[in-house]
Amino acid sequence: MTTGQHGAGNATDSAADDGPAKDATPKDATPKSSTPQSSAAKSGAPQSGAAKSGKTRDATPKSSKANSGKAKADTAKSSAPSSGKTEDDTAKNETARNGAGKDRATEDDTAEGGASSDKGKAEKATADKDASNKNAIKTDAAKTDAANTDATKTDAAKTDAAKTDAANTDATKTDAAKTDASEKAGDADGQDKADGKVKPEAERWVAFASAPEPVPNRFSRALRAVGRSVGRFLVHEWTLASLAVLALAALMTWPTLRYPRYTLPQDYWDPSLQAWQMAWSGHILLTEPARLWQSNTFFPELWSFAFSDTLLGYAPAGMLGSGPEDAVLRYNIMFVLAHALATFGAYALARQMGSGRIGAAVAGVAYAYAPWLLAQAGHLHVLSNGGIPLALAMLARGHGWSLRYGYRPERRHDGWVYAGWLVAAWQISLGFGIGLPFAYFLAGAVVVTAVLFLVRRLRTGQPVPFGRRLFVADVVGGVFFAGVGLLMAYPYFMVTELHPYAERSIDDIRMYSPPASGFVTAPAESWVWGGLHEGARAALPWHAEMTLLPGFVLYALAAGGLFFSVWRLRQRLLLLAGVLVTMVFAMGTRFFDGTFTYGLLFEHAPGWNALRTPGRLMLWTTLLLALLAAGAVTALTDRVRDVAAQRIPSWPGPWLRLATLLPLLLVAVEGLNSTPHPVVPTQPAAMRTAEGPLLVLPSNQSLDQHVMLWSTSGFPDVVNGGSGFTPRQLDEVRRVSQSFPNQTSVDYLRTLGVRTVVLLRGQVAGTPWEITIDAPVESLDITRQEVGDAVVYRL
Secondary structure (H helix, E strand, O other), X not given: OEOOOOOOOOOOEOOOOOOHHHHHOOOOOOOOOOOOOOHHHHOOOOOOOOXXXXXXXXXXXXOOOOOHHHHHHOOOOOOOOOHHHHHHHHHHXXXXXXXXXXXXXXXXXXXXXXXXXXXXXXXXXXHHHHHHOHHHHHHHOOOOOOOHHHHHHHHHHHHHHHHHOHHHHHHHHHHHHHHHHHHOOOOOOOHHHHHOOOOOHHHHOHHHOOOOOOOOOHHHHHHHHHHHHHHHHHOOHHHHHHHHHHHHHHHHOOOOOOOOOOEOOOOOOHHHHHHHHHHHHHHXXXXXXXXXXXXXXXXXXXXXXXXXXXXXXXXXXXXXXXXXXXXXXXXXXXXXXXXXXXXXXXHHHHHHHOOOHHHHHHHXXXXXXXXXXXXXXXXXXXXXXXXXXXXXHHHHHHOOEEOOOEEOHHHOOHHHHHHHHHHHXXXXXXXXXXXXXXXXXXXXXXXXXXXXXXXXXXXXXOOOOOOHHHHHHHHHHHHHHXXXXXXHHHHHHHHHHHOHHHOOOHHHHHHXXXXXXXXXXXXXXXXXXXXXXXXXXXXXXXXXXXOOOOOHHHHHHHHHHOOOOOOOHHHHHHHHHHHHHHHHHHOHHHOHHHOOOHHHHHHHOOOHHHOOOHHHHHHHHHHHHHHHHHHHHHHHHHHHHHHHHOOOOOOOOHHHHHHHHHHHHHHHHHOOEOOOOOEOOOOOHHHHHXXXXXXXXXXXXXXXXHHHHHOOOOOOOEOOOOOOOOOHHHHHHHHHHHHOOOHHHHHHHHHHOOOEEEEEHHHOXXXXXXXXXXXXXXXXXXXXXXEOOEEEEEO
């Protein structure tokens, strides 16, 4: 019969006396000899039956013919029995039939195929077997018959050899079986299938087993560990967020990086000043740190580096490169990085508060690219505000607190607290224009937190988990932050003492205070709203400080966050109160003359009288609006996730995906800029070789900022300078030098210690020097030399 299949696509026929064939054949009939093993069977080629549709095909002309079913079933057999072995073989066959089918051996097959001396009788037995195995033969007929011809030819020779040397039958069969077992282990049509025997799995497939994996050495294990760590780092949320904000900053500030060595965003006055500030701090900290606050400009004034916000925190960048072109390149790079840090900081704060990723992204983009900030493109110290939300996020993380989940003591970590205070101190070092309100906010937050902890303890009778390590971190971090603030403030106190007129008055505040209409008016640099709001800007006396639109999309999202948000109602109301309070303070004296708002701080808060532009408090309004918007967008994404979970398959459709990304897209579009990028004036050749102290004429607030940038080639002492206020001595120098060169001006400059005067021909049109630039100077005991487009006088 046809045995059951073992493995995919394999089937073999059992001997003629197995299964149904056993019932059809008389017990006293001598079985016919099976076809000897062919060369095709040895080579592993599948054999087909010799008889199809009940017909028997002769395989050997001289010997008895093997039935076709037998030839196909005994593919790997090598039986050559003689007639004398019939009884013994028959006994073996009976033993094999009565035993387990799985243990049939080659000798069993031989017994099944004992030869009959009577050829006719054997052929009759073959016909009977074919009739009884008709179904098996039909099944086998579908198998491949590729090796049949070679097998039948080989059988003839082996049959003759078997008749001549019957005694060697057992040895021949044993050798053939061993050969087939080694050559065709695992083959679908091999010996095991012909016998109906199934070998153990490990023995059948041992030839195909893979080599054992080598044990890695210590270096390989370390390398793999490093690779896994690097892989996890590259796909981490914060790594991807960092790369995303950098790419977005380069795009949103374009074309700042198009010609970064020759152009500056918005204008080339204040940016030139700030480019010099970074260059000076880096240069002097490497060469003569004790002279940091005594800069090379405003000669011979003292504490001149404190005449405006210093951007001291960018000093490490100032240590790289030299000269005006490198200073411009450095400024443009930091300009882009400042936007990236602001986006990242607000994203981190929103995530720490409990927002989802898309909601946090909306908060980050809305905070960093609010339309009102486009008017501040020339004020890097205002744009450098990313340390504020980042420090708040780190401090909140270290204390285990979030807006959505409240206080979770198990998530406390003093390391984050130290990092938060460090970032806060760095933010203060960039300038007090943005840093001073931040310092007051931190002080207020510390007081409020301490009061809340005390109230909760009194109410519950149990202390709130805080921990000694966290307390130490707050004390050390707070002291460090305060120390940096005091060290930064000391030079400004000295400037105020030396120049009392540098202090701001309430009239200065009134001049820069924006009306309420400023909160819905965009600056000219806004790509979306700039042209549309031209008429509204015309009604504002000081455009740059009074166009305070944070974005209509942000307004809408924040308004939606009041009704649909992941923040609790109480938290939403607190955020709304913060928005309104900061707006009132940003209005300066415009809100009831500022008597109980900005004016109160101006009169009583230390250092607040140095802040002349109330509108920059809009930074805090924008941050609070961004958190409200993040709550709304997070609620939207959570709802989309719930809806998607009910779908089959549970995956958001394209419209749902678009709905979650649309707020982010709209906020980004509203932040696009049309900021001009003028080319920076080229440094005069005379400035590269002039000896200091020197004076560059003409001198005024705008031109002197170029001179400060040009002085980065060697940093000679220069009388020129531009800042938030003008020292009276510089006013006097400008007045006296109007008549230069004459004896009075020369003597006055010599008294100050000036050794060189550079008169720029390209700037003298419409000035007194347009006439005197070519006048003889021999009688003044000075020398005159033409150097490029300038005239150099040596006193």
